[in-house]
Amino acid sequence: MGKHLILTINPGTTTTRIGLFQPQGGAVVPVLEQTLDHDEAVMAGFRTIAAQLPFRAAALEGFVAAVPGGARLAAVAGRGGMLTPVPAGVIAVDDALVDMALHRPVHHHASNLGAPLAQRIAAKAGCPAFIVDPVSVDELPPVARVSGCPEIPRFSFVHALNIRACGRRLADRLGKPFAALNAVVAHLGAGISVAALRDGRIVDSTNRMESSPFSPERAGGLPPLALIDLCYSGAYSQAELTARLYGQGGVYAYLGTKDMRRVESMIDAGDPSARLVWEAMAYQIAKAIGAMVAVLDGRPDGIVLTGGMAQSPRLTATLTRRVQALAPVTLFPGSHESRALAEGAARVLAGHEPALTWPVPPDVEALPW
Structure with a gap:
């Protein structure tokens, strides 16, 4: 049996950054990092970010199929998109999370494709999919x-992952x-x-x-x-x-x-x-x-x-x-986002941290008005 690896997916406007990491307890060892470049004219032809999903998924599936050595995926971690407020941590990807990321995000951004892409690849590999510390991490106190x-x-909208x-x-x-x-x-x-x-x-x-x-x-x-x-x-x-x-x-x-x-x-x-x-x-x-x-x-x-x-x-x-x-x-x-994605998944796989389930209640106190 080949190595068990964590695949990371970080979609950008005209790129999809991907990485393979070998988990070792709650830590990871980098195996491969690569950037898939997408033609600007092709990307401009999609009317919405959600419409890019099949195109990007096909590119990712080609990358995964070419991984040598019989390696198997232990988990897939995608960059969290612009969601509603959530506490920091690792969130398990399910259909409801994907629906919000694609169709009802707070803002439209390529990072919203992280969860849907992770779910697609993970379903074919028979492994869990996660997002880690999305930009909507909000732990601000009332003051x-x-x-x-x-x-x-x-409110907090921050580069929480990095x-x-x-x-x-x-x-x-x-x-x-x-x-x-x-x-x-x-x-x-x-x-x-x-x-x-x-x-x-x-x-x-x-x-x-x-x-x-x-x-x-x-x-x-x-x-x-x-x-x-x-x-x-x-x-x-x-x-x-x-x-x-x-x-x-x-x-x-x-x-x-x-x-x-x-x-x-x-x-x-x-x-x-x-x-x-x-x-x-x-x-x-x-x-x-x-x-x-x-x-x-x-x-x-x-x-x-x-x-x-x-x-x-x-x-x-x-x-x-x-x-x-x-x-x-x-x-x-x-x-350091690719490694951070992999480390979040590794902590869950090793039992060092529980995965949160969607919808995740925000870790914030309501203001009195």
Whole structure:
């Protein structure tokens, strides 16, 4: 009998990142990681994200069929999509979860295909399917939910998978249980999330969709009165303004590019606009980190910089200079989502953690109004 492996599935806009990992207790050993690239013109031909499911499933099935050595799948772990609020953890995929991810998500995003793809592959392999720490992980206490406007409470929408994975890595490095870790983790990618972890729980964060520092493509938090004026100006439809803030905002709105490597090249060439926008983004990130340190009463065990932009020595040096007086800074550059998916499934397979069943009641207290 061949090895038992965990397959991970992480759908992006024009890619599906996949990985094979061998479980060893609650840990995993990487076997293979690969990115399936999908032609932009082909993907643009699908009217909805849900319509992409058969196309992506066929590509995945071809990959699984080509795995050598008689390997068998012990589990499939897909990236959790933009669901309703859930507690952190591993969630077993069933028909109801797939239906919501495909047809009734909070927001439409390629990550919503993680659960349906995992279910399809797992059904053929005769193994369980899971999602792990979706972006809708919400463990905010009531004090963090009060916004100043009762009709619009604060909520969590955060890069929970990578943030919690990096928190576990930091806890291991410090020799303490994850459940005892107090840290600030900044996920720096196309979207930005800065989160405070108290005793391993994300007790506050900058909402990756709305209130974060501006990012390569997102506007982040904006002055509300000016935004209201823009809404009623007649210059934009709802869809146009949404795209302006989410996808065409941030660095892209100022410089016409989302590629931060290109922005740094522009700075090196003496472009003053590029320098100002880049410095403003770094300034906002550092300010958000400081705010999350305050959430932890000024006593975090550490600060983690992670995500694609954490691969930039220029950015990490600037952020470290600004925040290192608050706590030691650790770099975990890049995304660790594939491994985090596999580790979540491995913990369940080893009996170290139970799998939650859908629907999962949110781990939040209701506000009194």
